[in-house]
Amino acid sequence: MSVAALIVAAGRGSRAGQGIPKQYQPLLGQTVLARTLAAFVAHPRIDRTIVVIHPDDRALYDATLASLPAATSAVLPCVHGGDTRQDSVRSGLEALAELGPEIVLIHDAARPFASADLIDRAIAAAKEWVAAVPGIPVTDTIKVIDDRSRVLSTPDRASLRAVQTPQAFRFPNLLDAHRRAAAARLHAFTDDGALAEWAGLPVHVFEGDSGNIKLTHPADFAEAERRMKGETMTYVTRLGTGFDVHAFGDGDHVWLGGVSVPHDRGVVAHSDGDVILHALTDAVLGALADGDIGTHFPPSDPQWRGASSDRFLAHAVGLVRERGGIVDHLDATLLCERPKLGPHREAMRNRIAEIAGLRLDQVSLKATTTERLGFTGRSEGIAAQAAATIRLPEVSA
Numbered sequence: 495m496s497v498a499a500l501i502v503a504a505g506r507g508s509r510a511g512q513g514i515p516k517q518y519q520p521l522l523g524q525t526v527l528a529r530t531l532a533a534f535v536a537h538p539r540i541d542r543t544i545v546v547i548h549p550d551d552r553a554l555y556d557a558t559l560a561s562l563p564a565a566t567s568a569v570l571p572c573v574h575g576g577d578t579r580q581d582s583v584r585s586g587l588e589a590l591a592e593l594g595p596e597i598v599l600i601h602d603a604a605r606p607f608a609s610a611d612l613i614d615r616a617i618a619a620a621k622e623w624v625a626a627v628p629g630i631p632v633t634d635t636i637k638v639i640d641d642r643s644r645v646l647s648t649p650d651r652a653s654l655r656a657v658q659t660p661q662a663f664r665f666p667n668l669l670d671a672h673r674r675a676a677a678a679r680l681h682a683f684t685d686d687g688a689l690a691e692w693a694g695l696p697v698h699v700f701e702g703d704s705g706n707i708k709l710t711h712p713a714d715f716a717e718a719e720r721r722m723k724g725e726t727m728t729y730v731t732r733l734g735t736g737f738d739v740h741a742f743g744d745g746d747h748v749w750l751g752g753v754s755v756p757h758d759r760g761v762v763a764h765s766d767g768d769v770i771l772h773a774l775t776d777a778v779l780g781a782l783a784d785g786d787i788g789t790h791f792p793p794s795d796p797q798w799r800g801a802s803s804d805r806f807l808a809h810a811v812g813l814v815r816e817r818g819g820i821v822d823h824l825d826a827t828l829l830c831e832r833p834k835l836g837p838h839r840e841a842m843r844n845r846i847a848e849i850a851g852l853r854l855d856q857v858s859l860k861a862t863t864t865e866r867l868g869f870t871g872r873s874e875g876i877a878a879q880a881a882a883t884i885r886l887p888e889v890s891a
């Protein structure tokens with residue numbers, strides 16, 4: 495189905511203040527409209543995009559269009575809007591009528607955070623239904639009041655949705671609804687969903703996106719820039735290593751990689767003696783340059799006696815996340831003659847991935863004997879070495 499996007503940018507942005515209309519205000523050097531437009535122009539399912547502007551903004555619009563890096567051939571010549579948003583939408587629809595798209599998405603220029611997923615959902619909703627609007631559950635309790643601020647009722651929050659754009663429609667139906675509304679001298683519908691309802695079209699709500707905010711007041715611009723800085727966060731990659739040894743002692747199992755492995759020996763240890771988890775924990779702490787397992791869990795502290803080592807690794811990974819970082823990869827090598835790693839490898843990888851909150855492909859486990867040499871070769875003890883790759887947000891000077 496052919497899909498057109500119609501972006502309304504003819505408002506004056508009176509609530510946002512600050513001189514030029516809000517859709518032409520810069521956000522980290524790029525105008526709000528440039529960002530909004532780029533999301534639609536770059537979307538593979540959108541065939542054509544049209545922008546409705548205010549006649550006074552021609553130079554600002556041309557500069558915004560010129561600033562777009564992507565191919566802008568899919569952007570149709572802009573058209574002029576009207577006094578109300580509804581009039582602006584109709585002006586865009588009339589300009590699209592010749593082209594005759596099957597689906598049209600109507601979007602506010604003032605919403606620069608429409609994601610590709612949200613646009614996909616809008617298109618899918620228009621295919622399924624005639625008219626559909628993105629909505630998010632409301633978190634505040636809403637009151638209906640009269641003109642003297644007296645509460646008339648409190649609607650059930652579960653049945654309320656806060657509605658956004660892009661709103662999605664079968665093009666011929668929306669064009670007809672707009673023409674009828676104008677003919678009835680109605681001009682003040684603030685969204686196309688409401689106009690469609692008035693026209694008797696069934697309107698559905700699909701899942702919106704809480705990040706898809708509309709810039710309305712001056713404070714919204716600072717919030718938008720903070721959000722964008724988060725998106726463009728740069729990271730530095732850090733590598734840490736770890737090593738751990740435990741002596742074999744009496745027992746019938748050893749803990750390795752968070753899994754209990756049957757063996758004819760146990761290990762002598764303060765905690766559960768899991769050399770793989772200990773080496774991994776030290777590797778993560780090493781990447782953070784934040785001490786070692788003994789600094790965080792002193793062996794002198796009785797609370798770690800017999801402690802299950804998954805807490806150590808979970809703690810280290812938690813420290814990475816607290817600093818806004820990401821764990822990319824954990825890799826460990828077990829050094830011993832026995833027990834053999836092979837039969838338990840997948841169980842251990844799964845357990846480590848679970849403890850660290852990673853995907854399985856981010857966890858690697860290997861094993862080697864030491865050719866009967868040294869303490870591991872003589873089966874006096876068991877050792878593991880590990881590496882962790884993490885990313886931490888770059889701290890600007």
Ligand code: CTP
Pocket residue numbers: 502503504505506507508509510517546575576577578579580582583601602603604605708709710
């Ligand atoms: N809009 C439009 N034509 C109008 C009024 C609004 O194209 N006559 C557009 C705005 O440019 C905006 C969207 O509709 O992208 C949503 O409207 P709103 O957030 O109310 O923007 P403004 O009307 O510009 O702001 P304000 O109401 O504060 O003046």
Ligand code: MG
Pocket residue numbers: 505
């Ligand atoms: Mg307005």
